[in-house]
Amino acid sequence: MWFPFVVNTPAESPLSPTLPTDLAAAHAMILAERQARVEAQAEALAAKAAASSTEVTIAHLKLMIEKLKRELYSQRSERTARFIDQMELQLAELEEAATEDEIAAEATARQASLPAPALRRRPVRKPFPEHLPRERVVIAVPTSCPCCGSMKLSKLGEDVTETLEVVPRSWKVIQTVREKFTCRACEAITQPPAPFHVTPRGFAGPNLLATILYEKFGQHQPLNRQSERYAREGIDLSVSTLADQVGAATVALAPLHELIARHVMTAERLHADDTTVPILAKGKTDTGRIWTYVRDDRPFGGADPPAALYFASRDRRQEHPDAHLAAWRGILQADAYGGYNGLYDPARPGGPVTSALCWSHARRGFFELADIAASARRGPGAAPVSPIALEAVKRIDALFSIEREINSLSADERRQVRQERSRPLVDDLRSWLGEQRVKLSRSATVAKPIDYMLRRWDSFASFVDDGRACLSNNAAERALRGFALGRKAWLFAGSSRGAERAAAMATLIQTAKMNDVDPQAWVADVLARIAGLPQGRLDELLPWNWRPLPTTAIAA
Template sequence: MNLPIDLDSLSPDQLRALAGQLITEVQVKDREVSERDRELHYRQTRIDQLSHEIAILKRQQFGRRSEQLNSEQMSLLEEAIDGDIAAIEMELEQLKPSPAERQREQPKRTPLPPQLPRTDIHHEPVSTACHCGCERVRIGEDISEKLDYAPGVFTVERHIRGKWVCRKCETLIQTPVPAHVIDKGIPTAGLLASVLVSKYADHLPLYRQAQIFSRAGLAIPRSTLGAWVGMCGVQLQPLVDALRHEILQQRVLHADETPVQMLSPGKGKTHRAYLWAYTSTQFSDLRGVVYDFADSRAGAHARAFLEGWRGKLVCDNYGGYKASFQQGVIEIGCAAHARRKFFELHANHSSQVAGHALPFFSALYDIERDAAELNVDERYRLRQSRAKPVYDALHEWLTTQRKLVCDGSGIANALDYSLKRWEALTRYLDDGSVPIDNNWVENQIRPWAIGRANWMFAGSLRAGQRAAAIMSLLRSAQLNGHDPHTYLKDILTRLPTHKACAITDLLPHRWQNSQAC
């Protein structure tokens, strides 16, 4: 402990010595502060460098890749990227200040689900005797959990059918085997559901599934798996047709399309086919989506699917829908597409004019968030009172700006997109059951975009149509909160003996699990 010093009692030499000591201590402190500042500056600089590097790697990992890379090269690239990201994340963790420096609590890891089976592995000392000769006493324990996985295991159902005969009349009876989706085949409904869900929901091609099955102890040829998928597709088609019929009973629908490569028969090359998606809105009681696979983007495919339907169709500005609008279908524009035109100009070219449009759209979407939980009438009144004035102001701004820009410029095209489609864009204001944009159906197309990275192309038009049918059921099941494997296993079990007149009972939005009854 430093005692107070009486400066008056010190001699001049002692005062000079004390002053020199204090100056030395101050210089040491200054050097420590300077060193700490340099360390903090280095850490922050290095963190910024690594953050930039990891951002580039993630763009390579998730962004568009060069088409010149083959599958083996792409696999090696992905392995390298994964390793680099892991290394950078570890280095970033090491550069972070210590808990004492941060002086804040670290976020806790989310506990593993309690329903998962657990195996206890005990780690105890070989001897509990202390070096002093006493016996140690256990006073507690620390527990850490790690997640493990065991490959799937095949089991066999033995259907034993007893033969019963009357000794007097020699009459023999035997209970028949329950009907199966694949008559006289070896797969259960559960195995078929696993194959279909893995292929169409988890995007695992059949050759990968065959490898997984082989590791599990049973090699199933890919041709056999393909045959099972084809037969299931045929059996499930009436259910998909029933779902399409119910979707077309809705007065408001979304529609969108996305390209899918399809192998041209006999040519060994692919050409661009299209996957069309039709779905009810998020405001509808019916949650379902139907995919339609076609070999082109021709509007005739949309007209064929919507034949006889008269309602409000939320879509983008693709011309393939225009003919339907002349046949009684009412066009609903997409505010997200209109906003995107301005956002891209502002983000990519720093357009100030485009930037001025974005607050209008932000205000409209803030209103929609407030309207999401309201009923149809309340949503209509809210839009009339709050959204309509915003649209009026937006229209006045669009008209004024259009007079100031040159034809053919990017901002002119963005302005024209909204002005030419103004009536379609504002129709949602007059109907509380109509959404503001087409984002709902774009979310339903996303599984196909993910799948393209795995299976690359559809093998044929029939294969694409089969995929569209099965994915319609799986995605609709997910929209209704069902586990797709549980749903598909149950309907594949019931379908062979289910009455055709009651097929709608098996649709995802009406389905009741027979195994849970």
């Protein structure tokens, strides 16, 4: 059985357009379709640019809200800071994409002879600093009127457009001329002494030395990479040559390192911590350690300047902190590392060190079990959030909230507030942790951070009775952050001497940063002046006493 069907011809189909029969009309139709397609594309790109602009605005507003919340509620935890950094990175990515979409939309609109799409509002650019030199570039004006050709032109004024530009690093050779004179009476020859160089028969100026040192120890750029970059700039400085300069400069700066170490070891309270540093050995690398001891009296209103002292070792044995702090007594802010136990021994010569453990370490153990956001990211198979850990985090956060209010007050004022407000919370937390621990089995995950605190409770609670103590050891952790980042760049220290040299230079650089001093400018000025100062005036070159020489003195 079959069914008849009717086939429509193109002229009879309702979907087929009527095509022109002559060539001119066909060309006109093609151009019209192209114009329509370009206009549609321009409208689509304009819509995409508008959507990108909206995303940028939303991200910017979210970032402002988070920053305001942080300022309002004083949420200065590391997690909050990382979250804001992540939001700023995301905002930068969105702004880059929005700019690309706007440029594409503008170009397509011009091609389609359409009005330019509305651009997103941008912040008003601040004027460039006045201290920057200005280079005036004048565009040549016509010699005659472009309208009538008259030569009678007079200046009405000018419009100045400022563009910020950077000049690549330039090198120069300073020729120090020492003229010789002879006496016609006695025929004696006299000549001024040669200028001081940090290295024997040295050729590198203080600014070049400071650049090499800061890039190696402050920016974590190994000497081989520096040598390659200098070669691309036309300067041949081999790795061995740079290493010679680094060794000599380290020796020249050793007196300042000793002064900083002496200043740190006179503190009433120190922050202590360590981090791993691979040290090259025969056919392998040893897991060495960088130790830091930070003096920072600003939290309890101390007037003494902050400073950081570093040491290096090939292992983490207890003998190292015992040797570092052999002659020191005071409050030691640290984690529960057993290598510090020798310092707390009552039989220690000179008396024991007072332990003040870090509440941030204790809180971290609970927070990992109470992180709701991380549990949501892990999916349905993730372990449930522990209500005990969540409650412990809330109670510890209440103590940190009080600490933020009394930061920078005097030690007596801090102690008084802690006795009135923090002690009841600390006592209640201990009782609550003890009650919860009785209900838990030995294998419960939340039992580990509870035991960590209860077994060391006296050291955790010591801050209540001493206003000089802090609630956390974040100052030492911040001081070690550079080494944690640098490990990815230089991979390992070449020897124990190399690790010790890195520790010495880190002492100088980190101390300068803590005192709001540009480390590279400071090191350059110190290298230029240290040979001309007597031993009794070296204190003038310490970061907290340092004042750069005026331009006239440098020229002289």
